[in-house]
Amino acid sequence: MNSEAAIRAAQNQWKHRGAQRPAFALPTQPGQESVWDYPRPPALLSDTRTVQVRAKGNTAPIANSVRALRVLETAAPPTWYIPKQDIDMQRLxxxxxxxxxxxWKGAATYWAISNASAQPVAWSYEKxxxxxxALQGHICFYPSRVxxxxxxxxxxxxxxxxxGGWVTDEVIGPFKGDPGTSHW
Structure with a gap:
């Protein structure tokens, strides 16, 4: 799917675009964000909070950053993209x-932990x-795998x-991903 017509068709398929919360959206409390307020096409925001990634059971971080980019898209928890300079790339x-x-973003490249299974633990958009x-030179990790x-x-x-959305206490759903939610 790389023709502009096919890309536009895929972009236009979405029912929810962040303009209005559906009736089934959970209410927010102070300090929380609803994924139903996130836009489509997605927003890309810089974030200075400390973001760390570790292989399961390993205390040495694969990534440690205060320069992450958050992608906010309707119905999905944010994805956090970490600059490669803040990642131990020898471990991937x-x-x-x-x-x-x-x-929206293009062709994804997948990454695994070196000397481990070939299961992807992260992805990036190299072009x-x-x-x-702005996502070029950044990698996002699956919180289900690391x-x-x-x-x-x-x-x-x-x-x-x-x-690969990152669910934290500040993010309220429900989230796309459960059975029957692919059209969200």
Whole structure:
């Protein structure tokens, strides 16, 4: 899916675009964000909170940053992209032959932990679409496959093995990823 017509068709398929919360959206409390207020196309924001990533059971961080980028998209918890300069890249290996395509960000590259299984633990957009050029040189990790932290809060994974949203106490759903939510 790389023709502009196919990309536009994929972008236009979404029912919810952050303009109005659906009736099933959970109410927020002070200090919380509803994923139903996030826009589509997604927003890209800088964030200076401390973000850390560790391999499960390993105390040495793979990544440690205060320069992450948060992608906020309707119905999904934020994804946190960490600059490669803040990642121990010797601990990751690019998975050749594995890719996917996001109608907003472009073609994804997947990463695994070196000397471990070939299961992806992270992804990046090495050549993102122009609207998301700031993501170049950043990697996002799956909180279901590694331990992710925002300001010492352990991140919980978004439902589904495909999505990689970071659920924290500040984010309210429900979230895309459960059965029957693919059209959200």
């Amino acid at each position: 290996v690019e998975l050749k032959g594995q890719s996917s395509f996001c109608e 993102p679409r122009s609207e998301f050029a 331990e992710c932290y925002v300001n010492d809060e352990r991140v919980r994974p978004q439902p589904s093995e495909f999505y």
